[in-house]
Amino acid sequence: MKYLKYSIILALISFKGFSQNSNQFSSQDDIYVKPKLVVGVVVDQMRYDYLTRFYTKYGDGGFKRLMNEGFNCKNNHFNYIPTKTAPGHASIYTGTTPKGHGIIGNDWYDKTTKSSVYCAGDDSVNAVGTTSDAGKMSPHRMLTTTFSDENRLFTQNQGKTIGISIKDRGAILPAGHTANAAYWFHGKDEGVFISSTYYQQELPKWVERFNASKTVKSYLKDWNTLYNIKTYTESGDDLNDFEHGFDGKETATFPYDLKRLSKTNDGFDILKTTPYGNSIVTDFAMEAIEGEDLGKDDITDVLTVSYSSTDYVGHNFGVNSKEVQDTYLRLDKELERFLKYLDKTVGEGQYTLFLTADHGAVEVPAYLESQHIPAGYFNKKEFKTQLNEFMSSTFGASDLIENISNNQIFLDRAKLKAMKLDLSMVQDKIVKELEGYNYIYKVYAASTLVHQAFTSGIEELLENGYNQKRSGDILYEFEPGVTSSGKKGSAHSTGLNYDTHVPLLFFGKGVKHGSTLQKTRIIDIAPTISGLLGISFPNGATGQPLEFVLK
Template identity: 45%
Template sequence: MKHFLLALFLAINTLFAWSQQKQPKLVVGIVVDQMRYDYLTRFWDKFSENGFKKLVTNGFNCEQTHFNYMPTYTAPGHASIYTGTTPANHGIIANNWYEKETKKTIYCTFDETMKSVGSTGNEGQMSPKNLLVTTIADELKTANKTSKVIGISIKDRGAILPAGHQADAAYWFAGEDEGKWISSTYYMQELPKWLNELNQKNTANTYLQQPWQTLLPIHDYTESIADNNPYEEVFDGEKAPIFPHNLPALRKANKNYDLIKTTPFGNTILKELAFEVIKNEQLGKDKITDLLTISFSSTDYIGHQFGPYSVEIQDTYLRLDREIAELLTFLEKQVGENEFLVFLTADHGVADIPQHAIDNKISAGYFDEKKSFKKVNAALFEKFKVENLVANLSNYQLFFNHDLIKEHQLNLIEVENAAVNTMLAQQGISKAVAATSMKSAEFTDKIMGNVQRGFHQVRSGDVLFVLASGWINKWTKKGTTHGSPYNYDTHIPLLWYGTNIKQGVRTEQVAIADIAATLSVLLNIALPSACDGKVIEGLIK
């Protein structure tokens, strides 16, 4: 009893101490789309002293931070970071998913009731309505309505989901022939004056008028494979995936302003937007904590096209390191040293290009979803004599046509089991499980536990499957992707820096949900509604 009372006393004292701490004037949440943890160590010697190195050496580094679900995609990643839970609860099960009720594929942030602001197209028909729980941003706004919350990204989902339901604004980039920052009527009826002025400067055009050359002499990129190799995709109109990339000549064939997304300069224009948001919205200028969420998307576009061992991806991170350094310097001048808190993480990692892995004697391969879809429907027809029992195959899931199952009075579990066995018989699939099992059993091993935590009982499919390690859903042998429950897709950086953050390192594993739980304590606000994360030990002063 004495030990219990002592532990209770210490816990209460700790919570009281946290509640009395100085609050940051501004929290900046940085997500680097597709950043694997090993990029920090591989490129370390080429980083400057004031970017990633400053965050690591002067802040707190959670070295073993992992996503604990699949599929590891952009939308679920951003939602999980800021809600403190997994797709099983927050409902963002993919970037796009098959909706059972309408029998159509929907986009994670699409909202037909909204209109674009700053654009004549439909790129602004967006909102966070599909996000089923609250975010740390929502809890900050609930605690104090005068707190400002703004989300920015090249991608709409990278801006909208982190900022939550009560955000003051979210801005993203409209490409093709527009080349400007836009928003949605969910947040406002017109863009602020300062953003119109920034759009008129059109710095994206300036960057696209020059070639993309390496930041350092190309022979210094010793951490990467040869620049000219058979594994990378080329830009349309380019004969080989090599430096320099002639952006002015490539614009027309690559959808004009869309091209900047697949260059480091997409990160540059986002950094410039961040500066303008902080200045013009007066973030961090009073005692009430504000929140700015920044998601750097170009790292993802470049990673998909060129892969994790390319000169292009290394050059992108060396340049991003300089952008981070500029952002930290700007925050110190604009908000004040020790007056802001920054955390930097990623929404997922990425697999090696399978053909590159195969050529280096690593097990890998390519899975063809279209062929698999036909195979499983053929097998089910042979057994049940009903055509098209599988309505959709996407996001490592099979969705059944339940109307046909009812019409022909089939036993759902028998159909599930037949589909599971058919999937397991296909090369490249390591695991398959029925939704009935997902609902009735608890999986404790890492891989199947990740599958279960990504399974939403209403939105997810009838059979879920996992590809073998190194395998990806892709028909071409150039470029790569992500989505698996394996370490190359789940292990990401988590760096903390600023107000109330200790200098240190945590080597024990941290789950992505722990970010929101830790922020709730640092900001002395309620946990997001479905948050199941834990406060990271040893991080808070």
């Protein structure tokens, strides 16, 4: 009898607990999180080690705040080739690789039109805010949705999406197809943010007010180091042989008189290659939050912010430069300013933010050589000459190649057919030929990537970057430390760690505090945010939600 009573009591306790858990898990608040605003921050060309190399010089309110109060994925990588700006931004927000979203480069050879196309170029729209063709842009070449698109669909277009960047592609691709607007910076003699008729017929009043203000012009001033240059012990000598610098200045050394140098460096465009380009983006992003009433109600809005000046500075001065270090120390201050603004206007704990990069960068190969590390420069002109000679001697024609770009070779299939040459045979012979060329590390025929499934190494990354309709017939990769760009400044595009390993920080509502060395992929970001919001994953997403990041 006592046993029966005890069993009944246990059953009641268990049922009560189950009921409480059932109610808990059935409550809408626990099924998904509804931040008032999701902010995606992409830092163009940010290597992961910029977080750690400059850590002791950062303040407490920028990168350190994100790392210490948010979740730090320390082993985050791109899982495809090429690691460039447009594919990077598209992959972050779509949750898939170029194989799925179709943005296979910043520009690429179009096999249908037989011409080069730009990732965001669109002649069917007109510029808004300028008479320049710099405004003839849209996301129409991106084949899949972004998580910002899915949020728009989920909220019946009540949740807004605004994209902002110095670069057009850095604003347009993250914001997706359904964005309310995307704005990018047009320098030259104007120094304004512009858009296109894809989004609207005229600029909103708040954008016109910003453009009419003296904000941008105020940054045409001296660029000197934020702190005493002697304390910049995490970077190389200011005067060295590995930097381009600016026209009109004999050496690439601090300080830089930007007002004077702007006259010989395309006017306001000079600001892109300084930390002040990032400051302009922060200024404009805060105006966008105010002007568009972002994060002011319970329907989630999305703001995408891409800091592009870090990329321009990296290409100009190189990974190990004093200029790169100063740019990141100043960006740290910009992030602190931005986070404080979000705390004040949206509310601390009411927004969710992630920070990542669209790719990393290689140390200047000439610098690596000076440190006895294998590196070099691939001569594209000599490569084309050598390859054409091979085509003539092997197939009796030197005009069988339509285009070489983005480390891809496009064959003239009509001519191959007319000459009764088998496509696979030609591809295979070219692969065997290129295997012997200097600085070429890996080379594959498109047919190999179509018919085989790779699960590791460079081969997997090439396959993930290969789009069957848009990519070339032959794909090749350089040896570590090798680029085909100029002999000064840094470059990127490979599947090696210096290009693939980038930061990934989650912060704010619904995010745990912590870190992991578990490998994560750039394509996991969009499903993670989608899972947080309880919305559909982007329609082509192949990444997986990082469940350990979320509360």
